[in-house]
Amino acid sequence: MTNSVAPTRRRGSDKRDRLVAAATQLLLEQGIERTTLADVAAAANVPVGNVYYYFKTKDDLVAAVVTGYIERAKAVLHEIEIKYRTPKARLRALVRQLTAHGDQIAETGCPVLCSELGKRAGIDLSQSELMKNPLVWAEDQFRSLGRTDARELSQQLMADYEGSALLSNTLNDPSILRAMSRRLLAWIESM
Amino acid sequence: MTNSVAPTRRRGSDKRDRLVAAATQLLLEQGIERTTLADVAAAANVPVGNVYYYFKTKDDLVAAVVTGYIERAKAVLHEIEIKYRTPKARLRALVRQLTAHGDQIAETGCPVLCSELGKRAGIDLSQSELMKNPLVWAEDQFRSLGRTDARELSQQLMADYEGSALLSNTLNDPSILRAMSRRLLAWIESM
DNA sequence: GTCTATAAATCGATAGAC
C-alpha cells in the first residue's frame, strides 16, 4: 500500500503543477473561453495530448485552478490570523493583501474570475469556497468588533474590492484600486 | 438620392433590430464567448446564414450591442438631466436607475460586460464611451456640488455599483445590490 | 507515464440558389 494517489502527483514529475500554474496565469490574462488547452500546454512545455493524462476535460483543469486559488487564499487568511491578533489589524492586513498586486490586477482584472466562472455550467459560485471563505472570514472579524451588521460590512468590503479591481482593469488605471485601498483602511480604522 | 443607409435599416424589415436585441440578452446571460451566432439567430428567428447580411463578423454584432448600450445609457442620463435640476437629485436618480433591475443583475451580472470586452482584441475600453460617459457625467455632478475630488468620487460610485452587481451575481443574492443602493443614496444625501 | 497523430465536434464565415 503506497501513498500514491490518483493519476496525479507522483515523485519526479511536476507536469501537473506546471499545467495548473500556466493555466492559472493564462485564464486570468485571456479569460477562460479564449484560452485553449494548446495555449496552456505550450506555456507549460507539455505536449497537448498529454494534458489529458492529468485532466480528463478542460473543466477539470479549470476546477484545479480554482481549487488552487481557494487553497492559497485559505493560507493567506490563516497567516494573517497568526500574525495579527486584533480584528482591526486583521482586516487591514486583508485589504493590504487584496490590493498588494494592484498593477497586475489593473492588467488582468478581478483575480477571482467569478464573472466568467458563474457563466459556466455546473458551477454554483454561491456555494463555492471561492467567495464564501473570505466573506465569512471578514464577517467574523467585523463581528469581533461588536458589529451586528457584520455580514453586510463584509459584503461591502468585498464588493468595493471587486468593483475597484474591475474599474482599474477597465480604465487601465491602477490608482483606482489604490484609492479604494486607502479608503477601506481609513474606514476600518474609524470603527 | 434616397435616405437608405448601408446594408442596414430598411423599411419593412426588423431583422437587424431583432438580432441586436437577441444578442444583447444572450451576451449578458451566457457571456460573449459562449454565445454562438447560431444561438443569436435562433433567438431572433433568423436563419444563421442571414446574420452575415447584417453583420460582417461576430465582432461587428458585439460592437452593435455595445453601441446600443451606450446610446440607451446616454438617453437615460439625458432624461435625468431634464427631470432633475440639482446635482444631488441627479446623482440619486442615477443610483436608482443603476439598481432598478436588481433581480436581473443578480442573475446576469454586470450589465456592462466590461470584464469580457476588455479581453477581446481590438477594444480599448479605457477610451470607450461605455464607461467614460457615466463616469464623466457623475464627475460633473460631483463638481457642481463643489467637490474638488469629483473624479475620485465618480470612480468610487461606479466601482461600488459594479462590485455589488458582481457580488450579487456571484452569490445570487439581489439584497447585496439593494444594500449598496441604500448606502450610496445616504452617501449622496450627506454631501 | 509520455508523446504523436488524428478523430470528433463546434463554430465562424462563405457560396450561391432563389
Next chain:
DNA sequence: GTCTATCGATTTATAGAC
C-alpha cells in the same frame, strides 16, 4: 434581401505507439 448548404479553421478529446 433571404435562405440552405457547406467550407475551413479551430479546439476538445481520444487512440495507440513507445
